[in-house]
Every structure is written in structure tokens, then in C-alpha cells.
Amino acid sequence: MKTFRIMLKSELKLSLRGIDMIIFAICMPIVVIIIIGIIYGDTPAFDGAEYTYLEPSFSAVATIAICAGGVMGLPLVISDYRHKKILKRFKVTPSSPLMILAVQVVIYALYSITSLVFVYTVARLFFGYQLNGSWFQFLGGYLLVILSMFSIGVLVGGLAPNIKIASVITSVLYFPMLIFSGATLPYEAMPTALQKVANILPLTQGIKLLKAASLGLPIESVIFPIMVMILFAIICISVSIRFFKWE
Template sequence: MQSIFMHTKMELRLLSRDIIGLFFVFIMPALCFYFFGKLFETQHADDLQYFNQYIPGMIGVVLFTAGFYIVGLQAVIDREKGVYKRLKGTPVRTVLILQAMVIKGLFAVIIGSIEILLIGHLGLDAPLNVNVMQFLLSMLLAASAFIAVGFIVASLFQRVHSALAIGFVMLYPMLFLSGATIPIESLPSSLKAVSVVIPLRYAVHLLQNGWSGRLFTASSIGDASVLFVILAIGIILGRNIFKWDRS
């Protein structure tokens, strides 16, 4: 227990110094959320369904950025600096580092999600008509899947600049083709087809179902299946991050 506490404390200290991660998890989603909320609030002033889709959608963005930038990018940075290589021959157990990284990712998700909820309620006067238990369950699955995405990224990319480039390429489709900011049904047919391959689309829809109390319906089965597949791939590939002899 003491070992996991020490590793988690170290990971959280790294998080406090991670300018890129802090920006993409706590600043960028909040600014986008407030901007789009103000932009469309006059059109949806009395439309509760709008907030039921928009708030969980932006929380989905937080889940993606936390998994990619807080977990995945930091793992790439640590490996590039030779942190994992220096751990070779030490008694440090890989599972402890894995657990500490997951806890750090979940901590970022919780804080970022609370931030979105506060902005929505206090800044946009959005009603928080949420099914708490179902939404938390949907968040847990979606957050786990995107933390797994972070491990996938860390296992595939050896250099920070490569991972950052992929992150920037992925960010805009995730924002605008997932239903997080613009409803899928409002997209042109060509972009709807592209959105099928956007992982965040499935997380956003699952979160929206959880928010409105429709998590345990047939419409959630496909979303949950995709997220479970992503989680499984992340677990399998993520093990490669912790091979101490990698440079």
C-alpha cells in the first residue's frame, strides 16, 4: 500500500508540472465548453435535451484528453528520458507504476469533469438533470477505454514529437465529428460516415445515455462493445511500455 501511495504521489507531482496535459485537460475543454454553450444558448434556452447531450459530450472530450495527454504522452516522455530503462534491475514492480498512472488519469478525469459541471451549472445556467449512478458507470467504462488509448499511444510511439503530432491530428476530429460539440445528425452525410471511425463518438453516446438514464438499453450495446475492445487492446499493448530494456 505504501509503495502504490508513493508512486501515485510521484505521478501527481509530474501532473502538476505537465503544462501540455494541464492545458488540454483543464483549460481547452473548459474554454470550448463555455464558448459553444454561449454560442448556442439563445437557440436552446428552454431545450433540456440540448444540455443532456452537450454536457456529457464535453466530459467525453475531457476523458479523451486525459487518457491521451496525461497518461499516454507522459509515458512517452518518461521512456524517451530513459526513466523505464533506469528501472531495469530495481525491485520496482511494473504493476505499481501501471496502477499509479491509472489513478493519475482517473484523478484528472474527475477534476476535469467537475470543472465542466460547474461551468455548465454556474456559467451557463444548465440544469443538471442527470442519472448519477448510470452516468458514473458510463464514465468509468469510457475513462478506462481512453486511459487504454493512452497506453496504446505510448506503446506505438517512441518519441514525444511523434506522439504530439498524432495528438493534434486526432484532436479536431474528436471534437467536431464525435457529437461532443456538434450533434452527429447535423453533420453532412460524408462526415457522418467518417465519424463512424472516431472512438470518442461511442464514448459520447454512451455518456449521453448514462446521463439521461438510458444506459441499460439496446442503444448502448454497440458503444459499450467498442469501448471494451479499445480497453482490451490497450491492456495488451500497454504491457510493452514497461519493458525496462526498451530505449
């Protein structure tokens, strides 16, 4: 436990020194929620909707940090540490490379939660946002989204043969997911054809789940997204456990 604490402290410092997660996971969601708030503020989500445009968007924006950490930060750091043989060094200590991976997962989860707190505070203070649904369900869904997004990250980081390929894969995953899953561009505003394509992305399903929880829609409507998220997590985790490369 002492090892974990000291390593978490030091890896967190290193991550903050890297600055990119502060930009992509902390600053960017705040900027996006402010823009959405200013442009659409009180307008209804669609004609005759009972909730404003901002309300479903809150859930979407809250996942930007998960997406940045899970499919960009996490795979890059894993592949970097393997490339630099840091994981190998842990193999010749009483600790294990798993420890440093666990530390990284915790760090990116912390970024996500911090981002959620900031986005909520901004939406609440400046645009009068209120979460009408259940916080309990929302946070449960949030953890599920973290689990499935991070499992993709561990998979990519564990299997990519080098950091160059890892960064190509993360870009291919990150940018489409960020734009088309509804995290930045509202899903509701997309043409139906695009929505169908977007539905393939696991994050789209995650955002649907969070929207339903935050708006207080019935849980039955999101059984499918829940199943998709869980399935993604199971597949990615089992494949990474089976094929993870330490070197």
C-alpha cells in the same frame, strides 16, 4: 502502498508543473461549455426536442479531458519515461515499471474527474443544467470511456519507438477525435456524411453512451456503443501487454 502514495504525490506535482494538462484537460472544457452555454443556452437541441442544446453537449464536453489525458498526456509521458530510461531504472529496484505506469493512469483519471466536476458545476450554476438521466449510469459510462481511451494511450505509449513518433501519433489521434467525435463540435450539427465518418471514432461511441445516460434514454439504444468501447479496451490492452517495450 506507501510507495504508490509517495510516487503519486511526486508525479502529480511534476504533471502540474508541466502545465499542459491544466490547459487541455481542465481549462479548455470549461471554456467550451461556457461558449456553448452562452450561444445556445436554452435553445432546443433540434426542432421539437424535449431537451436543450446544452444537455447532450454536457456529456460531450465532459469527455474532452479524457481525450486529452488518454490519447495525448498518457502516451507522451510513457514514451518520455521510456526514452529517458526511467522505466529501466525501476527495473533495478524492488518496485516495477508497472507501478509508475499505474500512477500515471491514476493521475490522468484524476484530471478527467476534476474536469467533470468543473464542467458540471459551471453548467449547473450558470446555465441551470440538470442531469435528467441516472448519475449511476452516467458515471459507469464515464469510467468505460476512460478505460477505452486510456487503453489507446497505453498502447501508443508502449509501442511508439520514440517520443517523436509518439507525438505524431497522438496528434493524429487527438485532434480529429476532439473535433469530429462531437466533444467540441456538436455531433447533431454535423452533416450525415460526416456523422458516418465520426462513428468510426471510439470517442463518438463513448459520447453517445454518455448522452443517452445523461438524458435518461433507454439503455437498449446504446448497446452498440457499449460493445465498441469494451472491444476497443480489450484489443488495446491485450496488444499493449503482448508488445509493450520497456526500453
